[in-house]
Amino acid sequence: MKDTEIKKIDYILALVPILLITLENTFAKIGSQFFSIDNFSILDYLNIFSILAIVCLILRSAIMLIIYRKFDISFIYPITSISYVLVLMVSVIFFSELLTIGKILGSVLILTGIYLIGSVKNKNN
Amino acid sequence: MIEYLFLVISVLSASISVLLFKKLSKELILNEGTLIGIKSLINKYSFFIVILVVISIISYTLALSRISLGFAYAFVNSLNTLLVVLGGYLFYKEKINKKQLVGIILVILGLFVFSF
Numbered sequence: 001m002k003d004t005e006i007k008k009i010d011y012i013l014a015l016v017p018i019l020l021i022t023l024e025n026t027f028a029k030i031g032s033q034f035f036s037i038d039n040f041s042i043l044d045y046l047n048i049f050s051i052l053a054i055v056c057l058i059l060r061s062a063i064m065l066i067i068y069r070k071f072d073i074s075f076i077y078p079i080t081s082i083s084y085v086l087v088l089m090v091s092v093i094f095f096s097e098l099l100t101i102g103k104i105l106g107s108v109l110i111l112t113g114i115y116l117i118g119s120v121k122n123k124n125n
Numbered sequence: 126m127i128e129y130l131f132l133v134i135s136v137l138s139a140s141i142s143v144l145l146f147k148k149l150s151k152e153l154i155l156n157e158g159t160l161i162g163i164k165s166l167i168n169k170y171s172f173f174i175v176i177l178v179v180i181s182i183i184s185y186t187l188a189l190s191r192i193s194l195g196f197a198y199a200f201v202n203s204l205n206t207l208l209v210v211l212g213g214y215l216f217y218k219e220k221i222n223k224k225q226l227v228g229i230i231l232v233i234l235g236l237f238v239f240s241f
Contacts, residue, residue, distance in 0.1 A: 025198055028182075032189035037127060050186055057182060077206075084199065091195040103195060106239025109231050110203050116228025117210055 006070050014067050014079055017060050021083040024056035026090050077118030081111050128191040135184035136201050140208035142177035144216065145170050147209075151217070196240060203236045 031049030035041060067076060084107055091097040149170040189197055207229060213219035221229075 025194060028186045029189050029194045032186045035190060037187060037190060045186075053186065054182060057178075061178075081202075084202065087198045088195050091193060091198075095194055097193045097195050100241060102238050102241030103199075106199065106235045106237075106241075109235025109238060110199060111235075113228040113231030113233075113235055114203075114206055116224045116231065117206060119224050119228075120222065 010067075010070050013063060014071060014076070016063055017067070017080055018083045018086065020056045020060040020063070021080070022086040022090060024053050024060060025087050026094065027053035027056065029091075029095060072118075072120075074118045074120060078111075078115045081114045084111060128188045131184040131188040132192060132197060132200055135181045135188060136204045136208065138177040138184065139181040139201065139205050140212060142174045142181065143205070143209050144212040145174050145177070147213065147217065149174070199236060199239050203232045207232055 027049045031045075031047050031051075031053055034047045034049070035044035088099075088103060088107060092099045149167070185197070185201060210219075210221065210225065210229065214221050
């Protein structure tokens with residue numbers, strides 16, 4: 001059903017969005033600390049980190065377009081949901097957010113749920 | 126509390142942009158023959174898709190200035206997945222099988238548990 005052959009390089013390409021999503025969120029979080037909602041200034045908002053986050057988003061969207069043509073969502077969803085784990089790790093390690101049992105358990109439930117949502121036998125799209 | 130409103134705006138605009146993009150790609154497949162058809166389709170939808178993506182990322186970073194990254198990401202991503210599945214069911218007659226239904230419930234449950 002997919003129009004092109006899947007080569008080994010495509011599997012590596014499928015992993016790139018995970019890295020980009022993690023970077024995008026890291027930059028977005030850092031960038032978000034440079035401005036405040038109350039005294040909002042567009043100059044503070046458009047700092048280098050926010051811009052880097054947008055660059056990562058554009059790159060990620062472009063690669064996802066390629067990947068969606070080659071792979072099924074039953075493959076894409078579980079693979080990209082690895083970013084849940086990475087982003088959580090980043091939030092705990094770099095932003096000192098608390099790692100609670102709720103977050104671990106919640107992540108496991110969400111990941112399982114997303115895997116099940118992606119597992120379609122018949123191709124609706 | 127406005128930061129939570131921004132988070133919700135981010136999810137809604139992201140989901141709508143994905144659903145619009147689905148519509149665009151479905152119509153592209155149907156119009157495979159005519160080059161003129163494809164060009165006009167890309168113009169019709171892509172403007173709104175880009176606007177919605179911009180709104181989504183701006184709202185997301187605004188929310189991140191006050192909300193923890195772990196929660197914000199889980200919230201936006203889970204709800205985005207859910208809304209896209211539900212949107213596909215409501216607007217594009219895409220079927221939801223039992224596995225997916227269980228998956229939807231697990232995602233909602235997981236998101237609830239996540240906030241503890």
